[in-house]
Amino acid sequence: MVMFTRMGDGRRVETTRKQVIDDIYLGMSHAAECSEAKPLSGDEVDHLADILCSEGKVLGVAPGNEVVLTEDGGPYKLMIDSGSSGNGIDMSRTESIMVHERALGMDSFQLAHIDYSIKAVKPIISYEMMVLEKVQAMTIVPLFYGAMPNMGLYYKPDGPFGNPADLMREFKIEEAQHEAEAASDAIAQDIEFITDRIMAAGGEGFNFDTTASAGDADFAGTLKGIEKMRKSHPDSYIVMGMSAENVLGIHGEIEYDGKVVAGLYPHEQVKLAEKAGVNVFGPVVNTNTSKSLAWNLARAITIVKQCETASKIPCHVNMGMGVGGIPMSETPPIDAVSRCSKAMVEIAHVDGI
Amino acid sequence: MTSFENEKKAIAAAMVAYKVPGIQKAAADAKAAGMEATEIIEAMGAGMSEVGVLFERGKLFLPHVLSAANGMSAAVKALEADLPKDQVGVKLAKVCMGTVEGDVHDIGKSICSTMLQCGGFDVVDLGRDVPSKDFIAQVKDNGCTMMGLSALMTTTMTVQRDIIGMLKDAGLRDNVKVMVGGAPVTQTWADKIGADCYSESASEQVDRAKALLG
Numbered sequence: 001m002v003m004f005t006r007m008g009d010g011r012r013v014e015t016t017r018k019q020v021i022d023d024i025y026l027g028m029s030h031a032a033e034c035s036e037a038k039p040l041s042g043d044e045v046d047h048l049a050d051i052l053c054s055e056g057k058v059l060g061v062a063p064g065n066e067v068v069l070t071e072d073g074g075p076y077k078l079m080i081d082s083g084s085s086g087n088g089i090d091m092s093r094t095e096s097i098m099v100h101e102r103a104l105g106m107d108s109f110q111l112a113h114i115d116y117s118i119k120a121v122k123p124i125i126s127y128e129m130m131v132l133e134k135v136q137a138m139t140i141v142p143l144f145y146g147a148m149p150n151m152g153l154y155y156k157p158d159g160p161f162g163n164p165a166d167l168m169r170e171f172k173i174e175e176a177q178h179e180a181e182a183a184s185d186a187i188a189q190d191i192e193f194i195t196d197r198i199m200a201a202g203g204e205g206f207n208f209d210t211t212a213s214a215g216d217a218d219f220a221g222t223l224k225g226i227e228k229m230r231k232s233h234p235d236s237y238i239v240m241g242m243s244a245e246n247v248l249g250i251h252g253e254i255e256y257d258g259k260v261v262a263g264l265y266p267h268e269q270v271k272l273a274e275k276a277g278v279n280v281f282g283p284v285v286n287t288n289t290s291k292s293l294a295w296n297l298a299r300a301i302t303i304v305k306q307c308e309t310a311s312k313i314p315c316h317v318n319m320g321m322g323v324g325g326i327p328m329s330e331t332p333p334i335d336a337v338s339r340c341s342k343a344m345v346e347i348a349h350v351d352g353i
Numbered sequence: 354m355t356s357f358e359n360e361k362k363a364i365a366a367a368m369v370a371y372k373v374p375g376i377q378k379a380a381a382d383a384k385a386a387g388m389e390a391t392e393i394i395e396a397m398g399a400g401m402s403e404v405g406v407l408f409e410r411g412k413l414f415l416p417h418v419l420s421a422a423n424g425m426s427a428a429v430k431a432l433e434a435d436l437p438k439d440q441v442g443v444k445l446a447k448v449c450m451g452t453v454e455g456d457v458h459d460i461g462k463s464i465c466s467t468m469l470q471c472g473g474f475d476v477v478d479l480g481r482d483v484p485s486k487d488f489i490a491q492v493k494d495n496g497c498t499m500m501g502l503s504a505l506m507t508t509t510m511t512v513q514r515d516i517i518g519m520l521k522d523a524g525l526r527d528n529v530k531v532m533v534g535g536a537p538v539t540q541t542w543a544d545k546i547g548a549d550c551y552s553e554s555a556s557e558q559v560d561r562a563k564a565l566l567g
Contacts, residue, residue: 009539034410082508152459157480165463169470169478171423173416214460216414248460249414263411288553289539321537328537330507 003053006336008289008296010329017053020294024048027291027298034246035265037306040298044347048301051343052294059338061345068352070280070316072209072241074112074146075100085330094135101141107352110146110207111135117150118190119159125194129201136202144239145198146207149191149225151218154183161186164217164250180251184221191225196232205237205279213243215250216262219269223256223276230277240273241282241318242266245303266307274313280352283307284318289328297325297340305348316352317344357388361396368400368425369407371417376424380432390435397425401471405556408468415467422471444475445566448499449491451479452535453512458505461535464555465501472559474499485516492520492529499562502548504535513538514546530565532558 005015028039040048051059061067075096081088091099093111100106111132113121121128128145136143155163161183164176195206206229212219226238247269249262257275264272266283273281285300304324308315322328325340344350360383367379376397383393404421407413433441450466452458459481466478477497479487491497504510513533520526532550533543543551550565552558 009541011541085507163459165460165467166478168415168419169463169467169476171419173419173423177416246411248464249411249416250460252414252416262414265411290553328539330537 003055005052006293006327006333008287008291008293008327010327010333010336012333013292015292015294017049020052020292021045021049023292023294024052024298027295027300028302030295031299031302035267035303035306037265037267037302040302040305040347045298048298048343048347049294051339051346052297054339057335059342061342065345067345067350068107068316070108070207070239070282070352071100071106071110072146072207072282072318074110074116076112076114076116093131094138097135097139097141097143101139106141108142108144109139110144112146116146116148116209117153118147118187118194119150119153121147121194122190125197129197132198132201132203142204142237144205144207144237145194145203146209147194148210148213148243149187149208149218149222150210151183151187151214151221154186155179155214159183177251177253180215180217181254184217184224184254187218187221188224188228191222192228192232195225195229195236199229199233199236203236205239207239207241209241210243211240212247215248216260217251217254219247219261219264220254220256223261223272226273226276226278237280238278239280239282239316240278241316242269242284245283245285266303267310270307270311270313270315274311278313280314280316281307281311282316282318284323285325287322287324287326287328289322293325293327293336293339296327297343300325300340301343301348304344304350308349308351314351317348317350319344319353355387357383357386357392360386360388360393361399364393364396365400365403368397368421369403369413371404371413371421371424373420373424373427376421377428377431380428384432384435390432391440393432394429394436397428398473401425405468405472405559409554409556415464418471419467445473445563446499447475447477447495447497448501448562449477449479449488449495449497450501450503451483451488452481452503452505453509453516454482454485455512456504456506456509457481458503458535461505461555462501462503465503465534465558468555468559469501469562472563474562485512485519488516489519489523489525492525493523498528499530499532499565501532501534501558504533504538506535507537510535510537510542513542513548517547530562532562532565534558 080086162179167176
C-alpha cells in the first residue's frame with residue numbers, strides 16, 4: 001500500500017511500509033556506525049514502523065505517558081517577526097512568559113535576552129536581574145535564565161582571542177589550540193559571574209542552550225562553568241542542551257575530567273554533564289535532509305536511546321527544525337513532529353522533550 | 354615493474370597518523386625505493402581522502418586534518434625538483450568562500466574552507482557577513498572560478514539566490530561554479546536557485562567540488 005511520508009527537507013513523498021522498514025534498518029545501522037549504539041529490537045522496529053505508517057495526521061502518546069517539556073529560545077518565538085519566522089506578536093518578555101505559562105501550558109520556561117549568548121549578557125546582567133525578579137513575582141512556572149555559551153563570540157573579530165579557524169588555515173595549530181584553551185577558561189569565568197547574579201535575583205536555575213556550537217573548547221569551558229555554578233549554588237537547577245550530535249573537534253585534544261571531549265556522542269556527553277552537575281541533559285541528533293523521515297527518526301532514536309540508557313539524569317531530547325528526526329523545514333510539518341515525538345517517548349523512553 | 358604497494362600503504366598510514374615528520378619520512382622512503390614523485394603525491398592524496406573520512410566519522414579532528422595537510426605540503430615541497438615544471442605549486446581551482454551578508458555564523462564555513470584547502474584548492478576565505486558585491490569581485494578581479502556561499506539562517510539563505518542573480522546580471526555566471534551550504538540549505542533549495550553544488554558535510558563538499566572540475 002502506498003502512503004505519504006516526508007524527506008529530511010520536509011518534502012512529501014510516497015512510500016510503502018516495506019520501504020519504511022528498510023529505511024529504519026539503514027538509519028539504525030548508520031547510528032551504530034557513528035556512535036556504536038545498539039540497534040533497536042524487532043518489536044521496537046515494528047512499533048516505529050506502525051507509528052510512521054499510521055494514517056492519522058497528528059499522533060500522540062497514550063494518556064498517562066505524557067512527558068514534561070522544557071524550552072529553549074525563551075520568550076522570543078512569540079514576539080519576533082523576522083519576516084519568515086516568529087509570530088510577530090507585539091508584547092513584552094514578561095507578557096510572553098505569562099502566555100507560555102498560562103495559555104500554552106509549559107512545564108518550565110526561561111527568561112532570555114535577544115542576543116542569547118553568555119558574553120552578550122554579561123554587561124547587561126543588572127538589567128536582566130531586575131526583569132527576572134519582576135517576572136518571578138508574576139508567575140509560578142519554574143523559571144530559568146537561558147543563554148547559549150556561543151564561545152565563537154570570544155574569538156576575533158568579536159572577541160579578544162585569536163580565531164582558531166583562521167590560525168589553523170595558516171598551520172599555526174598549537175597557537176590555535178592555545179587560544180581555544182584561553183577562551184574556554186574565559187567563558188567558564190563568565191558563566192560563574194552571570195549565574196551567581198541570576199541566582200541572587202531569585203532564578204531557579206540556568207539553561208545552557210546550544211552548547212558546543214564553537215566546538216570542543218566551548219563544551220569543556222561550559223562544563224567547567226557549570227561545575228563552578230553547581231559548587232556555589234548546590235540547589236540550583238541546571239539544564240544543558242547540545243548544539244549537534246557530536247562534539248566538533250576544533251581543538252582536538254582539550255579535556256574535561258581527564259577525557260578528550262572532541263568527537264563525543266550523546267551517551268558520552270551526558271556522563272560528563274552529570275559529573276559537572278547538570279540536572280537535565282538535552283541530546284541532539286542532526287537530520288540528514290537527503291534521507292527519509294524513517295531513516296532520520298530511526299537513527300535519532302537509536303542514538304538517543306543509548307544516551308537515555310547511559311544517563312543517570314533526565315534527558316529531554318531536542319526536537320525541532322532539523323533535529324530529533326524532524327525535517328529541516330522552517331515550519332516543521334506536524335505529521336512528522338508528532339510522529340517523531342511519540343516515537344522518542346515510546347521507544348527511546350526520553351524523560352522529556 | 355613494481356607497484357610499490359608497501360610504500361603506498363606506508364604513506365596512507367602516515368597520513369592517517371597525521372604527524373608531519375612521519376609523512377615526510379614515508380614520502381622520502383617511497384622516493385628512495387624508486388617511486389615516481391607524481392605517484393607519491395597521488396598516494397598522499399588518497400591518504401588525505403582517508404583522513405577526510407575519519408574526520409567525518411569524528412575519529413580525527415580539525416587540527417589533525419590540518420597537520421596531515423601540512424605534512425603533505427612539506428613532502429610535496431621536497432619532491433618539487435622531481436616534478437614536471439608545470440605541476441609545481443598547481444592548485445585544483447581558486448575558490449572564494451564566505452558566509453553571506455547578514456549572517457554572522459562562521460564555524461561551518463571555516464571548516465569547509467579548511468577541508469577544501471587540505472583537498473588541494475586555493476581558498477580565499479572572505480569571512481562572515483560578507484557583502485554580496487565582494488563575492489562578485491572575487492570572480493571578476495581575483496580569478497576565482499568556484500564560490501562557496503554559506504547561510505545558517507532561513508532569513509539569510511535567500512542571499513545565496515541573490516548572489517547567483519548578481520552573477521547572471523554581471524555576465525559571470527558561466528565563469529564560476531557556485532556551491533551552497535548551511536544548516537537550513539537543502540539539495541531542493543540548491544536546485545531551486547540554480548546552484549551547481551550542495552553537500553551535507555565538509556568532506557562531501559570536497560568530493561563534490563572535485564567532481565565539478567570535470
